[in-house]
Amino acid sequence: MDQLALLLSQSWPALLDGLWISLQLLVLSCVLGFALAVPLAVARSSPQRWIALPSRLFMSAFRGTPLLVQIFILYYGLAQFEWVRDSALWLLVGDAFPCALLALTLNLAAYMAEDIRGGILGVPAGEKEAATAFGMSRLMVTWYIVVPRAIGISAPTLGNEIVLQLKSTALASTITVLDLTGVARRLSIESYTTDALLLAGLIYIVIAAVLSLLTRYGEMRLNRHQPR
Amino acid sequence: MAALFDYSAQLLEGAALTLELAFTSLCFGLLLGLAGAAAKMSALPWLRQSAHLVSNVLRGIPEFLILLICYFGLSNLINTHFAGTLSLSPFAGGVVALALVFGAYASEVFRGAFLAVPKGQLEAARSYGLSRWQIFWCVQLPQAWRICLPSLNNMWQNLLKDTSLVSIVGLEDMLRKANIAAQFTKQPFLFYAAVAVVYLLLLAASNPAFAYFEKRANRGYASPA
Numbered sequence: 001m002d003q004l005a006l007l008l009s010q011s012w013p014a015l016l017d018g019l020w021i022s023l024q025l026l027v028l029s030c031v032l033g034f035a036l037a038v039p040l041a042v043a044r045s046s047p048q049r050w051i052a053l054p055s056r057l058f059m060s061a062f063r064g065t066p067l068l069v070q071i072f073i074l075y076y077g078l079a080q081f082e083w084v085r086d087s088a089l090w091l092l093v094g095d096a097f098p099c100a101l102l103a104l105t106l107n108l109a110a111y112m113a114e115d116i117r118g119g120i121l122g123v124p125a126g127e128k129e130a131a132t133a134f135g136m137s138r139l140m141v142t143w144y145i146v147v148p149r150a151i152g153i154s155a156p157t158l159g160n161e162i163v164l165q166l167k168s169t170a171l172a173s174t175i176t177v178l179d180l181t182g183v184a185r186r187l188s189i190e191s192y193t194t195d196a197l198l199l200a201g202l203i204y205i206v207i208a209a210v211l212s213l214l215t216r217y218g219e220m221r222l223n224r225h226q227p228r
Numbered sequence: 229m230a231a232l233f234d235y236s237a238q239l240l241e242g243a244a245l246t247l248e249l250a251f252t253s254l255c256f257g258l259l260l261g262l263a264g265a266a267a268k269m270s271a272l273p274w275l276r277q278s279a280h281l282v283s284n285v286l287r288g289i290p291e292f293l294i295l296l297i298c299y300f301g302l303s304n305l306i307n308t309h310f311a312g313t314l315s316l317s318p319f320a321g322g323v324v325a326l327a328l329v330f331g332a333y334a335s336e337v338f339r340g341a342f343l344a345v346p347k348g349q350l351e352a353a354r355s356y357g358l359s360r361w362q363i364f365w366c367v368q369l370p371q372a373w374r375i376c377l378p379s380l381n382n383m384w385q386n387l388l389k390d391t392s393l394v395s396i397v398g399l400e401d402m403l404r405k406a407n408i409a410a411q412f413t414k415q416p417f418l419f420y421a422a423v424a425v426v427y428l429l430l431l432a433a434s435n436p437a438f439a440y441f442e443k444r445a446n447r448g449y450a451s452p453a
Contacts (some may be wrong), residue, residue: 039294064431065424066392069403073424076410077417170290174396194301201289201297208288 004202007195011187018183019203021097025169025179028101030162033108038147040109041116055113062110067171071103075175100172108165112158119154120146152223159215163208170204180204232422235409242405243426249319249401250388257308257387260327261334268339279335285360286332291325292391298325299397318399322391324334330387341372375446381438385431392427402426 008015043055062070076085078093085094093099103188123146131145151158173182180200232239267279286294299321345368353367395404406423410416 061424061428064404064428066389067250068392068395069420069424069427072403072407073420075419077420080415080417151347167290167292170292171393173292181290181296184293185296188296188300194304197293197297197301201293204290204293205288207284 002042003193003195004199007187007191007199011196014183015199015203017062018178018180018200021172021177022169022179022181023099023168023207025101025104025172025177026162026166029104029108029169030165031100032105032163033112036074036105036109037112038151040113041120041150042142042147044113044117045120059113059172062107063114066102067107068169068174070107071100071171071175074103075099089148096175096177098174100169100177104165104168104172107168108161111161115154115157115161116150118157119150119152122153123149141177144169152226155219156223159212159219163211163217164213166204231409231413231415232418235405235413235419236433238405238409239402239422239426242400242402243430245399246388246391246401247430249322249326249391249394249399250384253323253330253387253391254384256323256327257334260331261338264331264346265342268335269342270330283332283335286328291329292393292396294329295322295393295397298322298328318394318397321397322394322399326387326390329390330383332384333386334380337376338372339419341376342368345371352417370445374442377438377442377445381434384434384438388430388434389407389427 016050040055040058043051044059046052074093075096078089084090091098092102127145128141131141136144169179170181172179173185176182178186184200186194188194211222264279264283265353267275268283270276270279299318302321302324349367349371350363353363358366391401392403395407398404402423405421406419411417413419
């Protein structure tokens, strides 16, 4: 314990920098991933096969392979092709941070889309019928009725997904991003001890606890009009 | 594509190690999960509380960090306390880390499943004079097993995907072999994509396996029409 306190007093600026990068990865990937997940889930639930199929392929590809492999494909794999290095895509995958963010976003979008799809299936048919009876077009029914209700229904799993995403951000350190895990790894190598790793673990637990409180609060707010 | 063929034996070797690691961790993880669930349902408050604490802590830390701590930390621990130069093999470090993570999640799933077995079943078994062990083995476990199979499928798939992390600590799994091949051939996309496809196939293969288990576990129940 004393060792951890000493380490914290010595290297808190570096750890704080790492924490800031981790939180950036977390928040940005959650916002972008969620924005991507909604259209993916709507497309996946479409009765038209040619709309549903691409999103279905995307979801099974990203849910069926390890995140680490996805990060390596984007960061090391795409650099193999000259046309990628010459294109605008290189702005995204040429640098470690945006590349890690891209991989985390796409991965999370696939998982969230699956959750929201479950929510879409759970929207009561009567609500959709009522909306149609009010003269809403199909687009309006989807946008004003189905999507908000589906998000409300899937809120608990979505919140869980956010807490899990915090743990996924640690993988950014494998492509030289100095997030909390990256900083801890460097400190641990410099000192030949695992104290820095343990300290990082403690910080992750605290953030995970705060996050699960926040998501539970968000869930309550999102479904506050629902009878209990 | 020819390069892929040249390294296919290496990649297969890596895939075998990935599966070996996953199955070994699964065995220890299931045992840890059962022990954890038993501790969480124990009558002793301190045991119950510490089991909850440990499983919450393990579920709050990134798997990658747990692996690093297990791999480097356990080696350090052994070296400082037993004055040896013994170093933990990456395989053992990987199994410890993956089994701990699996066990932490499994203990929660098992606890829920055991609580979901109707109380009347227990009372009936007790009034038939079955011993505590018989009740656990013949009444509780088969029913809890049936309830937790879908979650076990999920956890197994996560475990299989998490095995890719051991390539970072130098264990020669499928991803590490692809790393090496990519460095030599300068075709990283090809090899990483191949690894991704193998993972997809392995995960796709576990779905029918679990469907079979579920069918078997549900054979005493009427199928929902």
